[in-house]
Amino acid sequence: MDERRSGCPINLAVEVLGDKWSLVVIRDMMFGNRRHFRELLQNSEEGIASNILAARLQHLTDQGLVTRAPDPGHKQKVVYSLTEPAIQLVPVIAHLGAWGRRHLPVTRELAVRAELLERGGPQLWEEFMDELREQHLGVPRPAGRESVFARLRAAYEAELARVPEEQLD
Structure with missing residues (x-):
């Protein structure tokens, strides 16, 4: 069963991006080139909480706006990337x-x-x-x-x- 309220393009976009933090996380990735969780957390002008950031990154990944991959420069880290729809x-x-x-x-x-x-x-x-x-x-x-x-x-x-x-x- 589809949990979306309607097929209206504005409604659908708001369902993906309309929470308080999703566009802020995308903004920080775009304009701050913040690609790691710690960078996004520590450099947030708005002071996003770590649990909220983790949830937003998961949501953006689930929605196909962000990808997550192992960081080739550090075994313990992942690097987040914007996808074409986010760009x-x-x-x-x-x-x-x-x-x-x-x-x-x-x-x-x-x-x-x-x-x-x-x-x-x-x-x-x-x-x-x-x-x-x-x-x-x-x-x-x-x-x-x-x-x-x-x-x-x-x-x-x-x-x-x-x-x-x-x-x-």
């Missing part, structure tokens, strides 16, 4: 970030990547998805392109390094 969430996450920037009290350093994604539009999203495919799926991306991941990280780090205006007064 195709980049435009959705870009739109969510743009909406959040416009309507919610964001912090500058955490909003800068959303701003760059919004300004870069579909072309930048495609380049970023190609880069994620290379990182997570081993698919080589077109040669000669600047790393979108590096640009997003540099913008974030530049915001962190800025002296807050209120300290200049």
Whole structure:
């Protein structure tokens, strides 16, 4: 028996991604290149609990958005990777970030990547998805392109390094 409430595409997407943590975990894998449980747990801006993270990773794996494999560099660890369906969430996450920037009290350093994604539009999203495919799926991306991941990280780090205006007064 199918436990889904309806065949509506929005309902189905919400059933997969609509809990409090799934998109945050995907975000951290995309924009933080966090691929190990400990990295996801310790670097969470929102402070996800370990049992919740374990449950979300299991859910995302069960839904086909994340894969889990032994880490070739460490016998005791596993490495998590985004699948193609998760990578195709980049435009959705870009739109969510743009909406959040416009309507919610964001912090500058955490909003800068959303701003760059919004300004870069579909072309930048495609380049970023190609880069994620290379990182997570081993698919080589077109040669000669600047790393979108590096640009997003540099913008974030530049915001962190800025002296807050209120300290200049």
